Amino acid sequence: MKLYVIGIGPGGENEMTLRAVRALEQCDCVAGYGLYLDLIDGLLDGKERIQTGMTREVDRCTAARDAARAGHTVAVISSGDAGVYGMAGLMFEVCQEYPELEIEVIPGITAACSGGAVLGAPLTNDFCVVSLSNLLTPWETIEKRLHAAAQGDFCLCLYNPASKKRTDHLQKACDILLTVRDPKTPCGLVRNIGREGETYQLLTLGELRDTSVDMLTTVFIGNSVTEIISGRLVTPRGYRGV
Numbered sequence: 001m002k003l004y005v006i007g008i009g010p011g012g013e014n015e016m017t018l019r020a021v022r023a024l025e026q027c028d029c030v031a032g033y034g035l036y037l038d039l040i041d042g043l044l045d046g047k048e049r050i051q052t053g054m055t056r057e058v059d060r061c062t063a064a065r066d067a068a069r070a071g072h073t074v075a076v077i078s079s080g081d082a083g084v085y086g087m088a089g090l091m092f093e094v095c096q097e098y099p100e101l102e103i104e105v106i107p108g109i110t111a112a113c114s115g116g117a118v119l120g121a122p123l124t125n126d127f128c129v130v131s132l133s134n135l136l137t138p139w140e141t142i143e144k145r146l147h148a149a150a151q152g153d154f155c156l157c158l159y160n161p162a163s164k165k166r167t168d169h170l171q172k173a174c175d176i177l178l179t180v181r182d183p184k185t186p187c188g189l190v191r192n193i194g195r196e197g198e199t200y201q202l203l204t205l206g207e208l209r210d211t212s213v214d215m216l217t218t219v220f221i222g223n224s225v226t227e228i229i230s231g232r233l234v235t236p237r238g239y240r241g242v
């Protein structure tokens with residue numbers, strides 16, 4: 001019995017890998033958050049849908065598991081990559097008592113890569129990805145990781161930078177970075193990557209601190225050598241110095 005966990009990339013069909021499209025073709029039942037199912041609606045004709053709200057991840061994965069046990073070939077879909085703040089880990093957890101279920105994880109283009117491409121090449125050298133959501137991780141832990149990334153001069157890619165309830169997390173994160181990083185450090189925001197209404201903005205770390213963002217945005221913070229080249233955000237890898 002086969003269960004696919006598929007990363008569909010940041011947007012619609014165009015952002016999917018061929019492997020993800022082919023795996024989806026094998027499935028007769030697809031589980032996912034409604035917005036993501038809508039994004040790939042054209043590929044779901046005739047397939048049963050297991051659709052739940054954003055915060056019902058456990059229910060969705062359990063329902064997908066039970067559909068697979070009942071004989072369906074099931075896909076659980078996540079935006080971006082299913083292993084990056086996605087459902088892949090949870091799927092292994094809810095299926096651990098059912099060794100007859102074979103799980104195949106199909107990678108997708110995560111927002112760090114797709115958003116980085118929109119901005120230019122901000123993540124060419126070492127970087128950290130940090131989610132600013134404290135729904136599942138204590139805020140103190142997030143702050144500790146931000147301090148460590150700041151100390152290590154890592155470029156940063158921030159997921160879940162804000163939600164309706166959490167509006168000051170990005171400001172707090174910038175304040176931590178500003179303890180060691182220049183306020184003029186180049187940064188970028190990308191919203192709705194790969195979707196209708198995709199926008200991006202280049203700004204300094206000082207400006208980013210006072211900018212409000214929403215949860216459809218991914219934030220990029222440069223390191224000490226990140227620069228703007230021809231209007232794009234670039235972290236040189238060092239080739240010019242060789």
Ligand code: SAH
Nearest residue numbers: 010080081110111159160192193215216217
């Ligand atoms: N599994 C996803 C991440 C889910 S966490 C991935 O690999 O990309 C949700 C966060 O991801 C959002 O708050 C946002 O910061 C980022 N994100 C995901 N898709 C995005 C998109 N299309 N445009 C901008 N940001 C996106």
